[in-house]
Amino acid sequence: MEDKLYYSYNDIHNICVEKANTIKKEFVPDVILAIGGGGLIPARIMRSVLDIPIYVVSLSTYDETNNPINEPIIVQWMDFSKLRNKKILVVDEVDDTRKTIEFLVNKLANNEEISEENLGIFVLHNKKKDKVIGINNLSISYYNYGEMVENKWIVYPWD
Numbered sequence: 001m002e003d004k005l006y007y008s009y010n011d012i013h014n015i016c017v018e019k020a021n022t023i024k025k026e027f028v029p030d031v032i033l034a035i036g037g038g039g040l041i042p043a044r045i046m047r048s049v050l051d052i053p054i055y056v057v058s059l060s061t062y063d064e065t066n067n068p069i070n071e072p073i074i075v076q077w078m079d080f081s082k083l084r085n086k087k088i089l090v091v092d093e094v095d096d097t098r099k100t101i102e103f104l105v106n107k108l109a110n111n112e113e114i115s116e117e118n119l120g121i122f123v124l125h126n127k128k129k130d131k132v133i134g135i136n137n138l139s140i141s142y143y144n145y146g147e148m149v150e151n152k153w154i155v156y157p158w159d
């Protein structure tokens with residue numbers, strides 16, 4: 001049995017377009033907040049459907065020697081006051097342990113002008129595994145994913 005899952009740009013494009021059309025009706029975001037690097041390409045594809053601005057933060061869960069680390073490192077941040085009272089769709093490529101999403105949602109939810117009601121998440125892939133936090137315990141009002149996948153390493157076309 002293959003120990004990795006492979007996706008083409010075409011697969012990713014189809015997932016993003018289909019889900020962006022759903023999210024446009026179900027969540028109706030005002031802005032996309034892409035998590036770099038993996039969320040950048042999905043966010044850009046989704047923008048073609050959603051037609052809303054993209055903001056970016058960049059996080060890393062691996063150290064300089066490529067070993068996984070416990071708490072994400074901030075590579076680049078942004079001024080969250082720009083997101084005041086906006087409906088924010090956070091976009092990343094994969095929900096693995098959920099540490100990255102938990103980290104960013106907590107940082108966003110710490111701002112008075114960013115309410116739980118205005119926070120939504122989209123990931124291309126949600127891995128079937130134990131997560132550090134349940135979706136219901138995150139300060140968000142919307143969560144959607146492209147596909148639920150086995151707990152295997154996913155190889156993206158940009159990897």
Ligand code: 5GP
Pocket residue numbers: 038061092093094095096097098099100101152153154155156159
């Ligand atoms: P987390 O464990 O915080 O949910 O995921 C952290 C980050 O690890 C993801 O944003 C992604 O960059 C990377 N990651 C986790 N699993 C995979 C995978 O299967 N394939 C790839 N390419 N990256 C992954």
